[in-house]
Structure formats: C-alpha cells, structure tokens
Amino acid sequence: MKAVQYRRVGAPPEVVEVEVPEPSPGQVLLKVDAAGMCHSDIAVMSWPEEEFPYSLPLTLGHEGIGTVSALGPGDHSCSEGDRMAVYGPWGCGLCHMCAQGKENYCDHAARLGIRPPGLGAPGAMAEYLLVDDERHLVPLGDLDPVEAAPLTDAGLTPYHAIKKSLPKLVGGSTAVVIGTGGLGHVAVQLLRALSPAKVIAVDVSEQKLELAHRVGAHHAVLSDESAPGKVRDLTAGFGAEVVFDFVGNSATTAIAAKCTRTEGDLAVVGIGGGTVPVGFGSMPFEVSVSAPYWGSRSELIEVLELARAGSVRVHVDSFGLDETPEVYERFHRGEIPGRAVIVP
Numbered sequence: 001m002k003a004v005q006y007r008r009v010g011a012p013p014e015v016v017e018v019e020v021p022e023p024s025p026g027q028v029l030l031k032v033d034a035a036g037m038c039h040s041d042i043a044v045m046s047w048p049e050e051e052f053p054y055s056l057p058l059t060l061g062h063e064g065i066g067t068v069s070a071l072g073p074g075d076h077s078c079s080e081g082d083r084m085a086v087y088g089p090w091g092c093g094l095c096h097m098c099a100q101g102k103e104n105y106c107d108h109a110a111r112l113g114i115r116p117p118g119l120g121a122p123g124a125m126a127e128y129l130l131v132d133d134e135r136h137l138v139p140l141g142d143l144d145p146v147e148a149a150p151l152t153d154a155g156l157t158p159y160h161a162i163k164k165s166l167p168k169l170v171g172g173s174t175a176v177v178i179g180t181g182g183l184g185h186v187a188v189q190l191l192r193a194l195s196p197a198k199v200i201a202v203d204v205s206e207q208k209l210e211l212a213h214r215v216g217a218h219h220a221v222l223s224d225e226s227a228p229g230k231v232r233d234l235t236a237g238f239g240a241e242v243v244f245d246f247v248g249n250s251a252t253t254a255i256a257a258k259c260t261r262t263e264g265d266l267a268v269v270g271i272g273g274g275t276v277p278v279g280f281g282s283m284p285f286e287v288s289v290s291a292p293y294w295g296s297r298s299e300l301i302e303v304l305e306l307a308r309a310g311s312v313r314v315h316v317d318s319f320g321l322d323e324t325p326e327v328y329e330r331f332h333r334g335e336i337p338g339r340a341v342i343v344p
C-alpha cells in the first residue's frame with residue numbers, strides 16, 4: 001500500500017510502498033477514507049535529530065477516518081464495512097486517567113511506549129491504518145469522512161480546552177482565539193455553539209481572519225503589538241475572560257498574557273515554544289494558565305454529535321495521497337485556510 005512517511009530528520013516526507021499490516025488479536029484494520037494534516041506534523045518534522053523522540057520511518061497522520069476492513073482474532077463489536085473515527089491519543093486503557101476516558105493523559109503511555117498513530121505509531125496518511133484496540137474507534141454514522149477527519153484533533157483539542165472554561169464564558173463575557181487556522185477556526189464555532197461569549201479572532205493572516213469572521217467571530221484583530229490594546233478596547237478595558245492561544249510562540253503568549261482578564265483563563269494550545277510568565281505582578285490577579293493536550297474519548301463522541309447537529313463544520317480542502325508532500329509545503333507557507341485533508 002502507499003503511505004506518506006517522514007523517513008529522515010530534516011528531509012521532506014515521501015510517498016512510499018509499504019506492507020499492508022495484519023491485525024493481531026484485538027486490533028482493527030481500517031481502510032483509510034480521510035486523514036487530516038495538522039501543524040503538529042510540521043513541528044515534528046522540524047525537531048532536531050538529537051531530540052527526535054520517534055523511530056523512523058514514521059507514517060504521518062493523527063487525524064483519521066476509516067472503514068473496518070479486517071478484524072484481528074477475538075470478539076469485536078464493530079464489523080467489516082463500519083465507518084469509524086479514530087481516537088488518537090492512545091493510552092494503556094487501565095490507569096486512573098484512562099478509566100475516566102482521558103487516555104490523552106494516560107499515566108503509563110510514555111513508559112510503555114504507547115504512541116498515537118502518526119506521532120510514533122504508523123499513522124493515517126496511508127491506504128490502511130492499524131488501530132490497536134476498538135475502544136479507540138467511534139462510529140462515524142452519516143458524517144462526511146473528509147469533513148469529519150479534522151474533528152478528531154482540530155475539533156477535539158479546542159473542544160477539550162473550551163469545555164474546561166465554560167463556567168467563565170457567561171453572558172457578557174469575551175473569548176479570544178489567537179491563531180484561527182485548523183484548530184482555531186473550529187474553536188470559534190465551538191465557542192459560538194456552546195456559549196454566549198463574544199468571540200475575538202486574532203491572526204497574522206487577513207485570509208484566516210476572514211474565515212474566522214465567516215464561521216462566527218464577532219471581531220477580527222490583526223496579530224501585532226497593538227492587538228492587546230484592541231482586545232482591551234473591545235472589553236471595556238478589562239480584557240477577555242478566556243484566551244486560547246493556538247500558536248503558542250513567544251509573540252502570541254505575550255499577546256495572550258496581556259489580554260486575559262483578572263480571574264480569567266489562558267490556555268496555551270499551540271506548541272510554538274512560547275511561555276507565559278506567572279508570578280505576582282506579572283499578570284492580572286488569579287489568572288489560570290494551562291497547556292492542554294488533545295481530549296478524552298467521551299469528548300470525541302461529543303464533538304462528533306455537535307457536527308451531526310450542524311453546530312460545527314470544518315472548512316476542508318481535500319488532496320490525493322501523492323500530492324501530500326507538496327501540500328505540506330503549502331501548509332508550511334500558511335497557504336491553506338481551514339484544514340487540508342488527504343484522501344488515499
């Protein structure tokens with residue numbers, strides 16, 4: 001089968017021929033219908049050799065939808081032909097976190113070498129994907145697979161971050177979304193669906209701000225040194241109750257820290273290497289700062305239900321597997337609004 005692999009640190013990904021995997025007991029083989037392209041893939045492909053945590057070659061893709069094509073020995077509740085969304089942050093399934101469905105925070109995954117598909121384990125940018133356990137699958141129902149693939153990360157990750165802050169997103173409140181790309185443009189829609197908050201989008205790209213506006217942001221602010229002042233002007237001088245940073249570099253964490261209100265929440269979701277100074281006098285009083293990772297199994301079920309109800313719709317452009325290396329380059333240059341989805 002064809003697969004998109006990152007084969008050598010620093011080299012671009014390649015489309016190669018690999019063996020179709022065979023499912024072992026408990027495992028499920030999916031024929032991939034769609035695989036989303038995430039900025040985290042670009043981060044992975046920019047890590048230096050000495051810090052690179054996975055073995056190579058690595059088949060990319062951690063947002064996957066597929067149709068059950070073969071079942072490993074043993075009992076399964078899904079059947080061949082069922083279309084499934086893949087829950088990516090695999091855990092051990094047994095620890096206290098996993099027992100709550102929070103496999104994204106599994107206590108043992110790192111020690112046991114359990115890695116998400118595309119982020120250590122072979123990923124979804126291939127004709128077939130091996131899923132280690134059927135608890136990592138959620139039935140897709142009648143959702144469109146191409147539009148649904150990004151929901152497994154670009155939907156689930158903002159949903160998890162937003163859900164935690166919902167008690168602060170009351171009438172009269174404001175939420176700021178910094179970086180309205182793949183994750184951010186879904187975040188805007190989730191905020192509109194789940195809360196009465198006023199939503200301010202902040203991005204460096206006019207095109208991404210235009211998309212944010214189209215999907216429900218009340219205000220759009222260009223991301224530069226004047227952005228915190230503009231957010232304050234839009235919030236009677238106080239700042240926003242909740243700020244989500246989907247870039248997370250030093251420029252955006254500085255903006256985020258300056259526009260969060262007293263007792264507000266600041267979630268740094270982007271992995272751009274920026275930090276937020278926490279200490280008396282460095283921030284308004286009692287701001288809670290977090291760096292959330294992905295989401296729980298139950299939250300993925302909830303996100304898919306929101307899509308089914310029409311509350312979120314990912315803006316997608318689809319491409320064939322052979323085009324993937326070139327699409328990564330366009331994505332890296334910031335030329336793809338919404339999400340690029342690979343259809344093998």
Ligand code: NAD
Nearest residue numbers: 039040179180181182183203204208223269270271293294
């Ligand atoms: P993306 O490239 O689709 O979107 C990023 C957006 O940020 C773009 O619209 C871009 O124009 C904008 N941007 C860039 N620099 C900016 C700046 N200085 N100020 C404001 N906006 C700026 O990326 P994505 O796939 O949505 O991922 C977003 C980030 O989230 C990445 O860092 C990714 O690695 C990370 N991520 C984290 C998790 C997690 O669990 N924490 C999960 C998925 C992705």
Ligand code: ZN
Nearest residue numbers: 038040062153
């Ligand atoms: Zn991702």
